[in-house]
Amino acid sequence: MNFNIQNVLIAVEDGYAKVDVQVLDGTIVAIAPSLDVVGTLINGDNKLLLPGFVNAHTHSSEMWQRGIMSNFPLELWLAEMYDFAPLDPEKVYLSALGTAVETLLSGGTSVVDHLVLIPGKELETIATAVRAYREIGIRAFVAPLIQDESLTAGIPSGGTSQTHDPYFLSTATTLELIEEAVRQFHRPDEGVSILVAPTGIQLCSDTLFEGCIELSDRYNLCRHSHLLETKAQEKLAQEKYGCSGVEHLKQIGYLGEVTTLAHCVWLTDKDIAMLAETKSTVVHNPLSNLRLGSGIAPILKYRQAGVNVTFGCDGASSNDSQDLLEAIKIGSILHNVTDLDYRHWLTPRQALEMASLGGVKGLNMADQLGSLSVGKKADLVLYDLTNLSLLPRTDPIGLLVLGRPTNVVDSVWVNGKQIIAEGKVTTINMDELRYALFNHSQWETNRKSQTVSQIEAHYRTVMGF
Amino acid sequence: MNFNIQNVLIAVEDGYAKVDVQVLDGTIVAIAPSLDVVGTLINGDNKLLLPGFVNAHTHSSEMWQRGIMSNFPLELWLAEMYDFAPLDPEKVYLSALGTAVETLLSGGTSVVDHLVLIPGKELETIATAVRAYREIGIRAFVAPLIQDESLTAGIPSGGTSQTHDPYFLSTATTLELIEEAVRQFHRPDEGVSILVAPTGIQLCSDTLFEGCIELSDRYNLCRHSHLLETKAQEKLAQEKYGCSGVEHLKQIGYLGEVTTLAHCVWLTDKDIAMLAETKSTVVHNPLSNLRLGSGIAPILKYRQAGVNVTFGCDGASSNDSQDLLEAIKIGSILHNVTDLDYRHWLTPRQALEMASLGGVKGLNMADQLGSLSVGKKADLVLYDLTNLSLLPRTDPIGLLVLGRPTNVVDSVWVNGKQIIAEGKVTTINMDELRYALFNHSQWETNRKSQTVSQIEAHYRTVMGF
Numbered sequence A, B: 001m002n003f004n005i006q007n008v009l010i011a012v013e014d015g016y017a018k019v020d021v022q023v024l025d026g027t028i029v030a031i032a033p034s035l036d037v038v039g040t041l042i043n044g045d046n047k048l049l050l051p052g053f054v055n056a057h058t059h060s061s062e063m064w065q066r067g068i069m070s071n072f073p074l075e076l077w078l079a080e081m082y083d084f085a086p087l088d089p090e091k092v093y094l095s096a097l098g099t100a101v102e103t104l105l106s107g108g109t110s111v112v113d114h115l116v117l118i119p120g121k122e123l124e125t126i127a128t129a130v131r132a133y134r135e136i137g138i139r140a141f142v143a144p145l146i147q148d149e150s151l152t153a154g155i156p157s158g159g160t161s162q163t164h165d166p167y168f169l170s171t172a173t174t175l176e177l178i179e180e181a182v183r184q185f186h187r188p189d190e191g192v193s194i195l196v197a198p199t200g201i202q203l204c205s206d207t208l209f210e211g212c213i214e215l216s217d218r219y220n221l222c223r224h225s226h227l228l229e230t231k232a233q234e235k236l237a238q239e240k241y242g243c244s245g246v247e248h249l250k251q252i253g254y255l256g257e258v259t260t261l262a263h264c265v266w267l268t269d270k271d272i273a274m275l276a277e278t279k280s281t282v283v284h285n286p287l288s289n290l291r292l293g294s295g296i297a298p299i300l301k302y303r304q305a306g307v308n309v310t311f312g313c314d315g316a317s318s319n320d321s322q323d324l325l326e327a328i329k330i331g332s333i334l335h336n337v338t339d340l341d342y343r344h345w346l347t348p349r350q351a352l353e354m355a356s357l358g359g360v361k362g363l364n365m366a367d368q369l370g371s372l373s374v375g376k377k378a379d380l381v382l383y384d385l386t387n388l389s390l391l392p393r394t395d396p397i398g399l400l401v402l403g404r405p406t407n408v409v410d411s412v413w414v415n416g417k418q419i420i421a422e423g424k425v426t427t428i429n430m431d432e433l434r435y436a437l438f439n440h441s442q443w444e445t446n447r448k449s450q451t452v453s454q455i456e457a458h459y460r461t462v463m464g465f
Helices: A060-065 A074-083 A089-104 A122-136 A171-185 A206-219 A231-241 A245-251 A269-278 A286-291 A299-304 A324-337 A348-355 A357-361 A396-402 A430-439 A450-463 B060-065 B074-083 B089-104 B122-136 B171-185 B206-219 B231-241 B245-251 B269-278 B286-291 B299-304 B324-337 B348-355 B357-361 B396-402 B430-439 B450-463
Strands: A003-012 A015-024 A027-032 A040-043 A047-051 A053-058 A108-115 A139-144 A192-194 A223-227 A259-263 A281-284 A308-311 A380-384 A409-414 A417-421 B003-012 B015-024 B027-032 B040-043 B047-051 B053-058 B108-115 B139-144 B192-194 B223-227 B259-263 B281-284 B308-311 B380-384 B409-414 B417-421
Touching: A003 A380, A047 A396, A053 A089, A053 A259, A053 A281, A053 A308, A053 A324, A053 A348, A053 A357, A060 A089, A060 A108, A074 A231, A074 A450, A089 A108, A089 A122, A089 A430, A108 A122, A108 A223, A108 A409, A122 A139, A122 A171, A122 A192, A139 A171, A171 A192, A171 A206, A206 A223, A223 A245, A231 A245, A231 A450, A245 A269, A269 A299, A281 A299, A286 A324, A286 B324, A299 A308, A299 A324, A308 A324, A308 A348, A308 A357, A324 A348, A324 A396, A324 B286, A348 A357, A348 A396, B003 B380, B047 B396, B053 B089, B053 B259, B053 B281, B053 B308, B053 B324, B053 B348, B053 B357, B060 B089, B060 B108, B074 B231, B074 B450, B089 B108, B089 B122, B089 B430, B108 B122, B108 B223, B108 B409, B122 B139, B122 B171, B122 B192, B139 B171, B171 B192, B171 B206, B206 B223, B223 B245, B231 B245, B231 B450, B245 B269, B269 B299, B281 B299, B286 B324, B299 B308, B299 B324, B308 B324, B308 B348, B308 B357, B324 B348, B324 B396, B348 B357, B348 B396
Parallel strands: A003 A040, A003 A047, A053 A108, A108 A139, A139 A192, A223 A259, A259 A281, A281 A308, B003 B040, B003 B047, B053 B108, B108 B139, B139 B192, B223 B259, B259 B281, B281 B308
Antiparallel strands: A003 A015, A015 A027, A047 A380, A380 A409, A409 A417, B003 B015, B015 B027, B047 B380, B380 B409, B409 B417
16 A cells, blocks of 8 residues: 655654655655655644554463453462463454554554464464454564473472473474474565564473574574563572573573563573673563562663663563553653662653664564664554643653553554554454454453462472562 | 442452442432332443542642653652743643543542642632532542742752752741632532642641641641652651651641551651551552652552552653553552562452542541442442453453553443543533643653753762762
8 A cells, every 4th residue: 555644743863853754565665744645645733653563572362361360470370371271263363353453552563472372273373363463464473382391390399309290292293383383374574473482491491492493593583482580480590500591591592683582580680791792682571570570670771781672561461451552651660760860761762762673673674664764664653642641742752651642543554554544443343353352251250270279389488488 | 410320240249249329319329239210220231330539649730741751850850840830720720621531531530639839829720720620520639739948948958058049938828828728619518628738848847737737627628748759858857857757747746547648658667657557548659659760669568557558640740641540550560579479469459449448538538438338429430341451351350450441431420420421521522621732732852941950960969879
């Protein structure tokens, strides 16, 4: 689709300019005042145009349990979540759509879905999520979540002798499955990429990591994992490797420019230097880190060390939403209490660059996406500055980041295709989506996780409660 | 207005029940299944009914600077704010309406406006805010912000010799002004109360506090102040009194059941015990505490000590919104990183009770408001559970508190009068409000506060930067 956005506000240096933006065949071809109109004319009056953000870490199917998960730290929370996750492909489809809609309506044009796979239906799960993302039109980075150790292996032993059930799939089978997913679904030019995504050091063997590195190199795939989200994982890394988790991943060659690492809460200064050296990207998920009591990731330190940082919502049952602007706001202001010198605090403009360019850097697409630049793909978001939540008129970017913008996304284009217009999704029927989510669920309150009752005592002992 | 809400979900014990709720003459008269219909029938299908929350600390006119304030700690931020606050009554009117709308659309039915007064137009400022709140119909607790020391006196001297300009109004004149405001506007039965509201120990003499206590006793007024929001204020209290700010306020008799204290970030365990003993209320403003880098208020400790705690948005230029559900969410999950034992964390139901009953307790109205109980006033909020942000169906209260609810408020009644219906404000013209906010403002970026440049060097020295 070819179009001109006319007379729209864009960010320049420390201020704003009113310009026209011309898009041809999915690419931004001109940004200047008073351009000739080619194709559709979009009125940009009283609107702000920004590059789309990346929801750089989520698990779409967690949407089914948002709002109901107990007050637990990650290790127990995971046990509860898996006890109540009897997912079927239909649900995977609906929650992928729901995740995409909330991401789009909060300024995101790309989503990294660290996708939980239904046991026995792994490829079908991936196919279903890919179908949903293609239908709605968001740019999708599908990262099938894999592991080769069972859940209890993720809790430190604390010197006690613990046995764990073997994982139900072999490492080799899992790697074959990912390779097959790459063959079937990896189509970066069509807006769908597959990532290798071992869940993290807590549940993956070195063999699995090494297999992922090999696939990543062979097929030019990005890499995505959790890293040192909790204090328990920090302990576990020491037990497992006798060094920090970062040091171990560096040794085996997992870190690098195409590696995005979710959380990174419990890193030492030495670990941080290794992330900078390897040009790895940190995905900051502030809401989930608070909700699960994981801690406050040292984001100001990362930036001072030159580490690329971007934002994610994380799965909706630890957030419990997919509002990317909320993650950007909290991920900006949270750190002001960790460093009293206000000259080190993140500015709204820095936060937006982290959310856009920072996001695509780790996905190896910074040359094609992440800024309003001639020659880049048109993944664009147009914000309505006459909405109450963006009034009165002050600094539009300041208020977008630090306020609580509601119903402010007027239009979204991905690769030049418009998928939100006048605040409405144009590619799917939203009423049908809501009815389906409603009909596939029940209001409930008290649940009791059997796995939690089996592991909680050990967890409390190890963590010193 | 008389009405029945039929077949609506309400919270009971740990679960939910479907009931009818009958309201006559502004009072809840029955809560039970299948009641006879008296007056208007409201369909409660797929909706949740909760008592209204209290936005227990804000400064409405700060709305004019939301989004544009620099990254500063409170002391410098205040200097910048006052440098750019050439307010007129028309702006006070519009921002009071804006504050009310955002509060109502995020579940609040009451607002405590710690109202910044226009110099020379103090009574007119109060009259204007009262007019706005009466027009829109929110229950208003107008707390005219008073002080009798000038801004620079709020920064600790750090042992250096500092001189401060005298405040432009005498203490006696200020107290007379408040007494006049009470005579003219204090009408609790009509939904408007005036509070005595010395801004805090940092800018008020004991004479001013004592005058406020006297007025409070004579006219049965609640008391509202900031307390130990920043580390600088903690230092200042020691310089000024040779003891903690809490200890001093207790000594002069300011604390008590009708005293609400915003922030309370820098309190010792001994201070906390004094708040509990005097039955004072803490108003937690998590977003502003993060935005200004003030710190994390020890809310879990307050609750363990038996201190009543509720939530506020704080003024919109330190938040930068008036979304009460956002404040409740962040004020719930923020504390999980301060106490790793998850058994101490706030639950969504506790958070809602803090936001409703906790709010009215400090305003001396717990016998009339704050819960769904027969005999209490009908300050009610009806939430639409078929909205995408509250789907799929899980635990409605869990998702309301921990999610990012958007457009979920279907109806609001204050004292039995409906002021929101089908998500729209019924009492004022919202388009007119938006146009007025738009027309009274300009997009801007770089501002330079002269006062900040005068005081910053001293501030940095005292704070050890």
